[in-house]
Amino acid sequence: MSAATDITTGARQGDSPAPKGFAARRTFAIISHPDAGKTTLTEKLLLAGGAINMAGAVKARGENRRARSDWMEIEQSRGISVTSSVMTFEREGITFNLLDTPGHSDFSEDTYRTLTAVDSAIMVVDVAKGIESQTRKLFEICRLRDIPIITFANKVDREGRNAFEVMDEVEEALQLSVSPQVWPVGMGSDFHGCYDLFTNEYLYSSLRAGGPCDSVKQMTGIDDPALDAMVPEHVLTRFREEAELAREGYAPFDADAYRQGHLTPVVFGSALRDFSVDQLLRIVARFAPPPRSQPSDKGPVDPRTNAVSAFVFKVQANMDPNHRDRVAFVRFCSGHFKRGMKLNHVRSGKPLAVNNPIYFFAQERDLAEEAFAGDVIGIPNHGTLRVGDTLTEGETFRFTGLPSFAPEVMRRVRLEDTMRMKQLRRALEDLAEEGLVQVFKPVIGSNWIVGVVGPLQLDVLASRIKQEYKTDIGFEPVPFSTARWISSPDEKKLKTFIDENKMSVAEDRDGRPVFLPKGDWELRYARERNPDLRFDETRELV
Numbered sequence: 001m002s003a004a005t006d007i008t009t010g011a012r013q014g015d016s017p018a019p020k021g022f023a024a025r026r027t028f029a030i031i032s033h034p035d036a037g038k039t040t041l042t043e044k045l046l047l048a049g050g051a052i053n054m055a056g057a058v059k060a061r062g063e064n065r066r067a068r069s070d071w072m073e074i075e076q077s078r079g080i081s082v083t084s085s086v087m088t089f090e091r092e093g094i095t096f097n098l099l100d101t102p103g104h105s106d107f108s109e110d111t112y113r114t115l116t117a118v119d120s121a122i123m124v125v126d127v128a129k130g131i132e133s134q135t136r137k138l139f140e141i142c143r144l145r146d147i148p149i150i151t152f153a154n155k156v157d158r159e160g161r162n163a164f165e166v167m168d169e170v171e172e173a174l175q176l177s178v179s180p181q182v183w184p185v186g187m188g189s190d191f192h193g194c195y196d197l198f199t200n201e202y203l204y205s206s207l208r209a210g211g212p213c214d215s216v217k218q219m220t221g222i223d224d225p226a227l228d229a230m231v232p233e234h235v236l237t238r239f240r241e242e243a244e245l246a247r248e249g250y251a252p253f254d255a256d257a258y259r260q261g262h263l264t265p266v267v268f269g270s271a272l273r274d275f276s277v278d279q280l281l282r283i284v285a286r287f288a289p290p291p292r293s294q295p296s297d298k299g300p301v302d303p304r305t306n307a308v309s310a311f312v313f314k315v316q317a318n319m320d321p322n323h324r325d326r327v328a329f330v331r332f333c334s335g336h337f338k339r340g341m342k343l344n345h346v347r348s349g350k351p352l353a354v355n356n357p358i359y360f361f362a363q364e365r366d367l368a369e370e371a372f373a374g375d376v377i378g379i380p381n382h383g384t385l386r387v388g389d390t391l392t393e394g395e396t397f398r399f400t401g402l403p404s405f406a407p408e409v410m411r412r413v414r415l416e417d418t419m420r421m422k423q424l425r426r427a428l429e430d431l432a433e434e435g436l437v438q439v440f441k442p443v444i445g446s447n448w449i450v451g452v453v454g455p456l457q458l459d460v461l462a463s464r465i466k467q468e469y470k471t472d473i474g475f476e477p478v479p480f481s482t483a484r485w486i487s488s489p490d491e492k493k494l495k496t497f498i499d500e501n502k503m504s505v506a507e508d509r510d511g512r513p514v515f516l517p518k519g520d521w522e523l524r525y526a527r528e529r530n531p532d533l534r535f536d537e538t539r540e541l542v
C-alpha cells in the first residue's frame, strides 16, 4: 500500500484529516479456535501497524514466547495462550487497541470480560476447517453484546475448502450476511495471490507463486490484462469467474449492516505469508466502530461525555516476577484522561490518583500521559482495583454487565505444607482477584473450596501458586457441583436457609452467601422449597 494512502478513509493524502480523540480509536479483539492463526495474525497486524519490527515477537509456542508471558510456564509447555493482554499501536492517525483473548474454552469467563471491553472483533477461520466449536462460542458472546465482526479466512495458501464453501459456512453457521472483500487468486497449490475487490489491488509475491506477499499492483479491474501476464491461465480464468460470482452472489458491503452485526465482511488471506493483513487493518480503521456507549446504572454513557469514566475488565497479578505488581486493565468509556488525575473509585467511595498508568505497546510498557474513550491502560495497584470496578470523574455511577459466572468444577484445596497457610491465603486472594478462580470459604470446615469454569484452570492455578508463591497444593473432590449466590428481600428467610443448610453454604470472597448444591436436583428442590430466595447463577461484579 502506498504510504500516501490515508488508512481511515482509503483516500489519498490531503483529502481529509484523520479523526482525533475517541473517534480515532479502534478497540478490538481477535477470536478464533486454537490453531486457526490468531497469534500469527496478531504478530502481522503489529508489524503492519509498525508496532514491532521483527517477525517472531509474538510467538505462541517455543522459547520465543513474548517476554511478558514468560512467567507462565504452563502457557509455554501447553502451547496455548491463557491470559488476555492489550497491545496498542498507531498507524496514520488511528490508535488500535488490540485485546488478546485466550483461545482455550476453559477461559471463557476471562474472554467474556475482555469482550466487554472491545467495540469490534476479527474472527479468524482456518479455510480447511471452517467454523470450529470455540469460534462459534466466542461468536455467540459477540452477538450477545452486538459486537460487529470482520471475518479473516486464513491459510489460503493451504489446501482447504473452496472459497464459496467457506463463505456459505460462515453465512449458515452464524446466520450473518457475508460480503466478500478480498478474494484468493487460486488456493492451496494453485495459490498465487489475493485480490481486493474494492480497491482492485492485486497482492502477490515477487519471489515465487505462493511466497510471502511483498508486492501490490493496482489493477483497473479483474479483467485487467496485466493479470494475464502474472497468473497462469487456468488459475486466472477460475478466479475471474469466482470473483464475478462472488460480487453478484453475496451481499454488497454495507457499513451500517456490518456495524449493527448483521453482516460480516470476509477477507481471504494468509497471516503466515502476509496476504491481506494490510487490507484487514484498513477495513478495521475505516469501518470498525469507534468507541460506543457503555451500559451503566445511570443509563448508557456516551463516549462524547466530557467527564472521564472507565471500568476494570481484568486484573493480572505478578506480571513481572521481579516486582510483585498487580495491574488492573482499565477501559476508558468517556472523557479525556490525563496522567495524575484523581478519579472516584466508586466501589470504595475513595478518590484514586492515577499517577503511573501504563500503555502496553507490543513489546514495551510506557507511561500513558493521556487516554480517550476506547483506550486501555494498566493501573498498577496493590489490590485496590478489582474486575468490575468503575472509575469516574465527578458524578459517580457504575458500569454494568460484567458478570461473574457460576463455576462448573469445584475442588477443595489441599495444602501440602501447613506452614504455608499465609502464602496460600494470599495466593488465592490474588488469583481470585484476577478472575482465574472463585474462592469460597465454607461456613463449616476450614479448607477453601475453589470453583472454576473448566478443569484446565485448576492446573494453571496449582502451577502459578507453586511458581509465584512457592507453595504446593493439591485438589480433593467435593460433593458440590456448582455454586449459586443466594439473596432475599427477607433477611430472616435468608438466615433461616443458611442455618438449615450449614453444610452446603459458603461465603464468596466478598462475604456474600453462596449455596453449594450437590446436583441439579438439590438446587431445584431448594428453589421449590424457598420461593422467597434468589439463587443466582451469575452475579454482577461491583
Ligand code: GDP
Pocket (backbone or CB within 6 Å): 032, 033, 034, 035, 036, 037, 038, 039, 040, 041, 060, 103, 154, 155, 156, 157, 158, 269, 270, 271, 272, 273
Ligand atoms: P493460534 O493458536 O490461533 O494462535 O494459531 P497460530 O498463529 O499459532 O498458528 C497455528 C499454526 O498455523 C502455526 O503453525 C502457524 O505457522 C500456522 N499458520 C498460521 N497462519 C498460516 C497461514 O496463513 N498459512 C499456513 N500455511 N499456515 C499458517
